Amino acid sequence: MSGVTVMTDFTQRRRTAKLTPLLQILNATPGLIVAFVVAGMVWWIALIMLFFFALGGLGLWLTWRRRIFCINEENELEVTSGVFSRRTRRLRISRLQSVDIMRPLVARLSGYSSVKVEVAGTGDSRVLLSFLRVNDAEALRTEIxxxxxxxxQSELISAPGDPLSAPTESWKWQVPNGRLVASLALTSSTYFLIIGTVASVALAIADPFGGTGLIALAIAVGGAGIGLISRFTTLFNFTISTTERGIAISHGLFTTASYTVSPIRIQAISVVQPIAWRPFGWYQVDINVAGMDQGSQKSGPRVLMPVVSQELVFDLLQRVLPTWNLEPDPDWFSADAGARRRFPWQSDRxxxxxxxxxxxVRGGAFTRRLSAAPHARIQSLRVTQGPWERKLGLSRIHADSVPGPIKLVVKGLLSETAVSTALSELDHMFGSRKDQHSESW
Amino acid sequence: MNIAELFSAGSPGWLRVSPKLHTYWHTLTAIAIAILLATCAVVLLFTWQVELVRSIFLGIAVLVIILGIWMWILIGRRVRSIGYRIEERELKVSSGILFRRVVSVPFARMQLVEVSAGPLERAFSIASVQLHTASASTDATIPGLDPQQAAELRDALTAHSSTAGL
Structure with missing residues (x-):
């Protein structure tokens, strides 16, 4: 493995890049600097910290040294790790869900990236290989x-009509960063930020509570600001394209993430429009993706499109999800007139x-949303009724999807409508499974 | 089918849970009340002199007693509201008095049937059965089943899931 050539034979057992321990240390640099500045005031604390730092470095180096991966004869990605007790994990490539390339800032500046491999199944179903040189990471991804x-293709796992095996034309769309900024500026976080700032300034001038209220406000405003900025840096340079392997999404300013999602894994979509986006006709499209880690929000794509104009939103969905047969305006069963008393703002929607x-389902008073899921992807159906709704003769239907940003709920239905809709939906759910035999839901 | 039939309380045809669930939930409520009251008592013992703290914790203790009695009384209705039925292609679970809900899980979507019994549940010889799907919000738990009943339900569910074409 010389310095320049790209790895080709992944069947050989190998380590990740030599610089991995160093990059991992550099990744933690901001925290370390703060720690050292704080500790630097007392020399012996600094000394102790230096000792632990060296110990940590040694640990990282040993971990890297003892971590070996390869693709074995049984077509599995095999990762052996552990300094003292060895542990081998095997990920069956035939059950592959996704291969994503992640690039934290430090790694990006130095031309390295990590590869995240995920297979279907619960528990031990993902592996993060950090770090590999960019070319090697790409090569590994292509190989897998x-x-x-x-x-x-050989085992015919994919059903006929499967969007993966259908020839898809290559198509690409990038969100202009200016529009991303404009769209973020028109969300509720911004209003909160502005109101908070004004209130902070007012409090600073009047100062009736001796500064405590100001501090609390400053923290809240800071939180909203950081939220907005992190959303911008995460969604910066948002690019979506369709390839023969699925939908490719990549975005990020400091940490770039790129995902390839098979359309089969998309369980639900939601078209969302905050109130201030209405004059511009902008929409955001969220998705629920199967196989995502339930604990971490960052493990998979949640946004299919951060901002898109009205004319393009259905075009986008038809390109990305051609098998879904999305109708812009189906026959709606609206909420009961009595729902106005329980949901005064959104009962019309x-x-x-x-x-x-x-x-x-659709709903939302100020932020409007329209969510959809194929019958085959709905896991269970619930009908619920609170005390007030019971008095008004209303019920709601929840269609349970996999964990993600979208909750499919319709509120304010007349109980009879809710029951008949739920029963017909159940019929659809039973019927839609027979022709689908996919290993990954 | 109308909405009243959809919720199990008071409608025939639903399978009921074991009456032992009453005793179990009564015990749980009693333990919770006892712990909360004991905490209040300890705090009051040390801070009896401070009037503000005293009145706050006396208030909390009274609130705990009132809420506890209310919950105690409601347990009977709560247990009676729980019902389940195994249909041709799905399991339905219904529960709740104030906030009523019925969940329907098609057998084809079941990923895992979990029978669990904690130490206190074992002491009352009851078990709960929970159905897992790919969705975390599928809330299909049936508490307070006889171990025999739980095993039968589990076997029925697994038998159905294998015929459902998974």
């Missing part, structure tokens, strides 16, 4: 994807619809 594709392929 092509192996997964070969398996799929509340509605549910079952098309032959999809379960669709």
């Amino acid at each position: 994807l092509s192996r997964a594709k070969n398996v799929e 509340l509605a549910v619809s079952t098309t032959p392929d999809l379960f669709m």
